[in-house]
Amino acid sequence: MRQPGAGHYRPPMGMRSSEDDGVLGLLLRDLRRQKSLSKQVLAERAGFSLNHLRRIEACEQTPDAETVLHIAQVLGLPPAHRQQLVDRATAAGRLRWYESVPPLPDDARPVLEKVLTGHEPYPAMVTDSCWNIVALNHTMEMLMSDVAGHLLAPANFLRIILHPDGLAPHLTNLTQVRYHVTRMLRRWSAITGDVRLRELEASIAGLPSGQDAEFSESEEAAFDRSGEADRLLLPIELYREGHLLTFFHIVTSFGERPGTLFSDLPSGPLSGIALESFLPANTETRVLLGSPAPVFPDAGSTPGPTQHTPPGQQQHDNERKTS
Numbered sequence: 001m002r003q004p005g006a007g008h009y010r011p012p013m014g015m016r017s018s019e020d021d022g023v024l025g026l027l028l029r030d031l032r033r034q035k036s037l038s039k040q041v042l043a044e045r046a047g048f049s050l051n052h053l054r055r056i057e058a059c060e061q062t063p064d065a066e067t068v069l070h071i072a073q074v075l076g077l078p079p080a081h082r083q084q085l086v087d088r089a090t091a092a093g094r095l096r097w098y099e100s101v102p103p104l105p106d107d108a109r110p111v112l113e114k115v116l117t118g119h120e121p122y123p124a125m126v127t128d129s130c131w132n133i134v135a136l137n138h139t140m141e142m143l144m145s146d147v148a149g150h151l152l153a154p155a156n157f158l159r160i161i162l163h164p165d166g167l168a169p170h171l172t173n174l175t176q177v178r179y180h181v182t183r184m185l186r187r188w189s190a191i192t193g194d195v196r197l198r199e200l201e202a203s204i205a206g207l208p209s210g211q212d213a214e215f216s217e218s219e220e221a222a223f224d225r226s227g228e229a230d231r232l233l234l235p236i237e238l239y240r241e242g243h244l245l246t247f248f249h250i251v252t253s254f255g256e257r258p259g260t261l262f263s264d265l266p267s268g269p270l271s272g273i274a275l276e277s278f279l280p281a282n283t284e285t286r287v288l289l290g291s292p293a294p295v296f297p298d299a300g301s302t303p304g305p306t307q308h309t310p311p312g313q314q315q316h317d318n319e320r321k322t323s
Contacts, residue, residue: 124277133155144160158200
């Protein structure tokens with residue numbers, strides 16, 4: 001099994017994964033030092049919080065073009081130098097887009113981009129009615145950074161999350177996730193009669209499941225009886241960078257998904273397009289992603305363990321205990 005992050009540098013959780021991430025923050029820091037300004041003074045003159053400026057210079061947050069231009073103006077940089085920095089910020093801030101069927105309207109991409117970047121530092125993506133990825137925000141792209149290239153053409157999220165070359169090796173609750181995905185896909189395929197969904201269902205059913213990634217008939221029956229199968233929110237437990245990230249997965253439709261109560265209404269320009277959000281299910285995940293802890297304690301979330309063990313090692317330890 002692949003060990004998460006083994007042999008590869010990974011940016012801190014919540015940091016964008018584009019090429020310019022480490023460069024832009026360091027450039028702004030060096031320019032500030034050349035002007036003999038402290039972080040406190042620059043933050044006050046720019047109207048930022050000191051913590052915000054620290055995160056930019058520490059490469060924990062990539063500033064947008066407007067923020068970079070404002071810093072450059074406060075530093076008194078010449079117009080040509082300002083434009084170079086703005087160009088870097090614009091390139092670093094671009095999202096990855098995939099071909100969608102049908103193609104997105106010309107005016108939809110800027111709107112969806114605002115929605116996706118507005119979710120950061122939490123992962124989010126836009127998918128079509130067959131769960132093909134249309135766009136990812138930077139945090140989601142970082143979590144998928146080592147997904148095999150052959151899973152990205154086309155990039156189908158259900159295949160990616162269950163494939164052994166995708167996110168499956170990093171899921172500590174792969175069995176439960178696989179069960180929910182296959183049951184959901186079977187249901188939508190039956191409701192819509194969409195040939196593409198039937199093909200996707202067959203493709204996922206043929207994936208190598210790995211050890212203990214499928215229920216036996218008796219286990220499936222017990223799972224159904226327990227009520228877990230109908231749980232309102234299934235936590236997704238993803239082991240990345242030596243940490244266990246626990247998310248709730250929520251889908252929001254922009255238009256209407258096929259088979260819903262509104263399917264007989266005229267289709268809108270974003271029919272079948274949905275936002276898929278991954279919200280932290282506990283304080284530990286929230287902090288790891290660079291977001292401050294909430295005022296109120298977690299309620300009903302799945303707490304992360306104090307010691308994190310990769311999925312493969314957990315399996316090995318369980319086998320030793322039972323042998």
